[in-house]
Amino acid sequence: MTIKTIIGNIDFAEYLRGKKGTFFLSLSNTDTAKIEGITQAGIPGMIHLTPTLDTEFLCTGEVRSLENIATTPKGVPTPGLITRAVHLLHPFNTLALLNLGLEVKPKIDYFPLYDFGITPSGSIGTGANIDAMELFEKGLEFAQEYIFYNDYIILGESVPSGTTTALATALALGYDAHEKFSSSFKDAPNSIKESVVDAALSNCKEGDDLFEKLSRVSDNMLIFNSGFVLGLQKRKITTVLAGGTQMAALLLVINSILKHTDQTINSHKLALCTTKWVHEDPNSDIKGLLEMLDFPINAYYVDFDFSLTQHPALKLYDDGEAKEGVGAGGALMYACLNGITKEQITRKVESFLQ
Amino acid sequence: MTIKTIIGNIDFAEYLRGKKGTFFLSLSNTDTAKIEGITQAGIPGMIHLTPTLDTEFLCTGEVRSLENIATTPKGVPTPGLITRAVHLLHPFNTLALLNLGLEVKPKIDYFPLYDFGITPSGSIGTGANIDAMELFEKGLEFAQEYIFYNDYIILGESVPSGTTTALATALALGYDAHEKFSSSFKDAPNSIKESVVDAALSNCKEGDDLFEKLSRVSDNMLIFNSGFVLGLQKRKITTVLAGGTQMAALLLVINSILKHTDQTINSHKLALCTTKWVHEDPNSDIKGLLEMLDFPINAYYVDFDFSLTQHPALKLYDDGEAKEGVGAGGALMYACLNGITKEQITRKVESFLQ
Numbered sequence: 001m002t003i004k005t006i007i008g009n010i011d012f013a014e015y016l017r018g019k020k021g022t023f024f025l026s027l028s029n030t031d032t033a034k035i036e037g038i039t040q041a042g043i044p045g046m047i048h049l050t051p052t053l054d055t056e057f058l059c060t061g062e063v064r065s066l067e068n069i070a071t072t073p074k075g076v077p078t079p080g081l082i083t084r085a086v087h088l089l090h091p092f093n094t095l096a097l098l099n100l101g102l103e104v105k106p107k108i109d110y111f112p113l114y115d116f117g118i119t120p121s122g123s124i125g126t127g128a129n130i131d132a133m134e135l136f137e138k139g140l141e142f143a144q145e146y147i148f149y150n151d152y153i154i155l156g157e158s159v160p161s162g163t164t165t166a167l168a169t170a171l172a173l174g175y176d177a178h179e180k181f182s183s184s185f186k187d188a189p190n191s192i193k194e195s196v197v198d199a200a201l202s203n204c205k206e207g208d209d210l211f212e213k214l215s216r217v218s219d220n221m222l223i224f225n226s227g228f229v230l231g232l233q234k235r236k237i238t239t240v241l242a243g244g245t246q247m248a249a250l251l252l253v254i255n256s257i258l259k260h261t262d263q264t265i266n267s268h269k270l271a272l273c274t275t276k277w278v279h280e281d282p283n284s285d286i287k288g289l290l291e292m293l294d295f296p297i298n299a300y301y302v303d304f305d306f307s308l309t310q311h312p313a314l315k316l317y318d319d320g321e322a323k324e325g326v327g328a329g330g331a332l333m334y335a336c337l338n339g340i341t342k343e344q345i346t347r348k349v350e351s352f353l354q
Numbered sequence: 355m356t357i358k359t360i361i362g363n364i365d366f367a368e369y370l371r372g373k374k375g376t377f378f379l380s381l382s383n384t385d386t387a388k389i390e391g392i393t394q395a396g397i398p399g400m401i402h403l404t405p406t407l408d409t410e411f412l413c414t415g416e417v418r419s420l421e422n423i424a425t426t427p428k429g430v431p432t433p434g435l436i437t438r439a440v441h442l443l444h445p446f447n448t449l450a451l452l453n454l455g456l457e458v459k460p461k462i463d464y465f466p467l468y469d470f471g472i473t474p475s476g477s478i479g480t481g482a483n484i485d486a487m488e489l490f491e492k493g494l495e496f497a498q499e500y501i502f503y504n505d506y507i508i509l510g511e512s513v514p515s516g517t518t519t520a521l522a523t524a525l526a527l528g529y530d531a532h533e534k535f536s537s538s539f540k541d542a543p544n545s546i547k548e549s550v551v552d553a554a555l556s557n558c559k560e561g562d563d564l565f566e567k568l569s570r571v572s573d574n575m576l577i578f579n580s581g582f583v584l585g586l587q588k589r590k591i592t593t594v595l596a597g598g599t600q601m602a603a604l605l606l607v608i609n610s611i612l613k614h615t616d617q618t619i620n621s622h623k624l625a626l627c628t629t630k631w632v633h634e635d636p637n638s639d640i641k642g643l644l645e646m647l648d649f650p651i652n653a654y655y656v657d658f659d660f661s662l663t664q665h666p667a668l669k670l671y672d673d674g675e676a677k678e679g680v681g682a683g684g685a686l687m688y689a690c691l692n693g694i695t696k697e698q699i700t701r702k703v704e705s706f707l708q
Contacts (some may be wrong), residue, residue, distance in 0.1 A: 014414050015464035018445025339443045 001304050001342040003333055006054040006279060007290050008298030012271050016238070017337045019151035023092040023242075025058065025085075025327060026157045027051035028100035029120035030128065037192050040076075040323065041160045048103045048120075051158035054080040054215045054326045055097055055106035055113075058087065064107040077353065079275075080326035082304075083156065085348035087331070090338040093150045098142075098228075100220040106291035114142065114328050118224070122167050124200035124217050132214035136227040136257070143231020152238035155229070156327020156332060157221050157246060164193050165219040166249035168200040172213045173256045175292050180285040181245045211262040212254070222246070226253040230265065236268045242330020244278035244323060248289035264295070271298040274329035276305055277317060302332035308346040311353060355658050355696040357687055360633065361644050361651030366625050370592070371691045373505035377437075377446035377596075378509045379412065379423035379681060382454035382574040383474035384482065385665075387515035391546050394430075395514045395679065401456045402474075405512035408434040408680045409451055409460035409467075412441065430670045433629075433688040434680035436658075437687050439702035441685070444692040447504045452496075454574040457686065468496065472578070478522050478554035480573045483523065487567035490581040490611070497585020506592035508688060509583070511600060511682020518547050519573040520603035521553040525566045527610045529646050536599040536638035536677055562613040568607070575686050576600070580607040581626065592623045595686020598632035598677060602643035618649070625652040628683035630659055631671060656686035662700040665707060 003013045033039050033047045042050035049066055056064045058080050068319050087095065095111060099117040100297065116138050122129040159165075170177035200217040208216070214223050232239050241247035251272065258265055278286055279301035290299050306314040316322065335345060357367045387393050387401045396404035403420055410418045412434050421542050441449065449465060455472040470492050476483040513519075517535050524531035554571040562570070568577050583604065595601035605626065612619055632640055633655035644653050660668040672677065689699060 008417065009463065010414050011463035011465070015449075017441060017449070018447045338445065 001302060001332070001336055002137055003273070003300050003336050004304055004330045006287050006299040006301055008296065009270070010297040013300055013333060013337070016220065021149070021152050021154050022094040022096060022150045023154045023156065023327060023331070024096050024098055025055060026098040026100050026155065026221050026225055027055060027102050028159050028173040029103045030119070030159065030165055030198065030219045031120065031123035031166055032125065034127060034193065034289045035196055038164055038196060039161040047160045050078070050108045051102060052104045054078055054158040056108060058084050058326060059095060059108045059111045060145055065104055075313050076322040077313055078326060079322060079324060079328035080158070081349045081352050082328040082345065083308060084352070085337045085345050086340065088341045088348055089344050090335060092154070092334065098224070100224050116142070116224070118220055121220050124165055125196045126217060127203050127216050128165070130218065130220060130223060132211040132218065132223050135220060135223040136211070137193045139224040139227025140231040143228045143235065147265055148237055152240060153232060154240045154242045154327060154330040155225065156242040156330055158326050159219055159221045160244070162219060162221060164196055165217070166222065166246045167193070167221040168197045168217040169214065169222055170249050170252050170289070171197065171328055172201055172204055172217045173252060174211070175252055177289060178299040179283070180288050210256055218253070222253050223248050225250050226257055229270065230254060230257070233265055233267070233270055236269055240330050241270070241272040242327035243272070243325070244274040244329065245284050245289060247272050247274070248286050251293055251297065252289065254297065254332060259294070267295040271300065273302065273333040275324050275332065276301050276303050277320065277323035278329065281320065281323060300333060302318045302331045302336055304327060304342055304345065306346065308343055309350055311350055313353060314349065355656060355686070355690055357627070357656055357690050358639050360653040360655055362625070362650065367597040367654055367687060367691065370506055374447040375506055375508050375688050376450060376502070376682060377449040377508045377510065377685070378450050378452055379409060380452040380454050380509065380575050380579055381409060381456050382384055382472070382513050383457045384513065384515060384519055384573045384580050385474065385477035386479065386519055386550065389477060389479060389546065389550055392518055392550060393515040397462045404432070404514045405456060406458045406460045408432055408512040410462060412438050413449060413462045413465045419458055430623060430676040431665050431667055432680060433676060433678060433682035434512070435703045435706050436682040436699065437680045437685040438706070439699050440689045440694065442702055443688060443694045443698050446508070446688065452578070454578050457464050470496070470578070472574055475574050478519055479550045481570050482572060484518070484569045484572065484574060484577060486577050487563040489574060489577040490565070493578040493581025493676070494585040497582045497589065502591055506594060506700050507586060508594045508596045508681060508684040509579065510596040512680050513573055513575045513600070516573060516575060516600045518550060519571070519697065520576065520600045522551045522571040523568065523576055524603050524606050524643070525551065526558055526571045527564070527606060529606050531643060533637070534599065534642045536632050536635050536640070540615045564610055572607070576604050579604050580611055583696040584608060584611070584619070587619055587621070587624055590623055594684050594687065595624070595626040596681035597626070597679070598628040598683065599638050599640055601626050601628070602640050605647055605651065606643065609649065613648070618623060621649040621651055625654065627654040627656065627687040629678050629686065630655050630657050631674065631677035632683065635674065635677060644670055654687060656683060656690055658686045658696055658699065660700065662697055663704055665704055667707060668703065
């Protein structure tokens with residue numbers, strides 16, 4: 001199991017070997033996920049619980065707000081299993097949660113769950129209705145105030161239907177992002193997704209500025225984290241965006257904000273790491289998204305797959321049924337950087353399903 | 355795989371279990387390596403690149419300034435493979451490089467490469483031409499200023515023909531070191547080496563003081579590190595000299611400087627660790643070198659060998675064709691202190707050669 005370069009070179013990643021990492025999981029709900037058939041990231045009818053359950057399982061190994069681990073209709077378990085496996089094999093030095101608008105708060109004690117008074121966002125089909133400027137500033141402020149002890153931050157997310165809002169966001173900001181976005185589906189339901197995205201874009205009015213567009217078509221995770229990540233970079237805190245096309249969209253949002261405010265960024269301490277499943281996904285193009293940035297970026301994937309298991313639910317990952325989430329890509333990078341093997345992760349994930 | 359005591363007792367080493375280590379690799383070139391047949395530490399005609407390539411491979415897993423990993427004429431790969439394997443299996447908490455006069459700077463990003471404005475030294479056959487006092491003071495100053503986060507330092511080296519300059523240094527300082535020095539050769543070319551060392555010694559003039567002698571017959575690594583290690587000991591920073599007879603020579607230089615300046619050292623926080631290949635080398639005597647010190651020292655070797663592999667290039671180590679370098683002995687100690695096995699290191703090193 002090794003870290004492979006998508007863009008840039010390996011040095012950013014190699015330099016982090018043996019260093020201490022803080023894992024942040026950013027959590028939010030958007031009513032976009034309530035549109036039937038738009039996502040398979042969770043249990044039908046209870047999709048909104050996915051970030052809540054992911055958090056409970058990642059932190060405690062238990063699913064408390066529902067009996068079973070969130071699975072997709074075909075029975076693909078959450079990529080949070082991978083992140084949890086890594087955390088058991090070589091713990092993150094700090095594990096922290098960002099409540100960016102959860103419907104149901106996770107039942108966890110002790111773990112820091114940062115609350116910013118953010119409510120779930122609306123469906124982008126009818127208008128997300130986010131105060132984007134306020135949310136961006138909350139992210140920026142949190143980055144400035146956060147007391148940081150470790151060497152780097154790994155930032156993951158759990159946002160059902162987040163690839164749909166990410167696609168709408170990238171398109172609304174003027175990026176040629178059609179067919180570059182991943183999905184939790186193998187055969188991504190492009191017709192539903194596209195009609196929702198089209199509706200979202202039609203809500204944008206001529207003369208909308210950047211933040212007005214974000215308010216209508218984006219999600220809390222993307223907007224808050226654009227401020228958070230920019231603030232971290234101002235403090236020169238090394239940050240790994242742990243995710244696939246949603247995290248690429250976050251970079252595009254940051255790119256647009258920089259242009260909008262006539263600023264530049266030193267992106268030397270910023271990178272992205274995703275899974276092999278995203279990297280090899282024929283239905284999306286993370287490299288293409290990253291190439292649209294005006295600043296240089298290091299991006300990686302880890303060549304972990306489930307070839308060492310016979311478990312049918314896990315085999316579905318290798319079939320393309322699930323690809324990324326709960327910071328799995330960044331967690332796998334953290335595992336690589338600390339000597340954990342593919343075999344160890346496979347056995348640990350299997351143990352959760354017994 | 356265990357740590358064995360050469361001199362002293364095991365307590366120094368045992369105390370470091372689970373503690374955080376900074377690995378420093380000190381890099382330099384001496385024109386002594388350009389004398390035909392004097393060293394096999396590298397590719398003929400490109401010996402000067404060895405420290406550059408060792409650094410690139412240790413830090414990034416890639417050899418950037420040349421296509422293939424530096425091998426000796428018989429095809430023995432650099433002991434840097436062992437150090438890299440350890441770094442992958444249980445990463446050093448910090449990996450840092452000291453440029454003590456490189457001909458070619460390694461192509462690495464992010465990793466700290468400390469630069470002191472030092473140029474490669476001359477051949478000791480005609481005079482090394484080093485400002486020894488200035489270099490010693492640079493080492494001392496760096497030790498005083500270095501901001502240290504971890505629990506101990508492991509100090510390795512990559513200096514082609516470094517055993518020749520080490521032998522000349524020990525002899526010039528009056529130590530009875532004949533036939534106590536190791537070589538990267540199995541059948542060390544003692545005639546060439548001896549004639550170079552004889553020429554070096556004949557360059558010393560009657561009445562030369564300690565630093566004048568070092569200026570003529572030594573190398574940048576030994577001189578800078580004598581200041582660096584003395585400075586670290588003044589700060590009570592635990593230091594493991596990772597190497598064989600060259601690191602023993604460094605201790606002899608320190609010993610002479612202490613006598614010369616009428617000082618003493620508390621060597622309680624200083625030790626040396628080398629490989630089994632150096633320890634068992636019939637052509638050298640590291641224990642004999644260490645017994646000439648006026649201060650007590652703990653010295654170890656790790657009983658790692660390549661008995662678990664079938665790879666012919668690695669088997670050459672067990673035949674005595676290569677013994678030490680790039681801090682391999684200290685890296686093996688770090689591996690032992692953190693639960694890494696001989697089997698794990700063997701498999702990882704093999705993976706580099708596939």
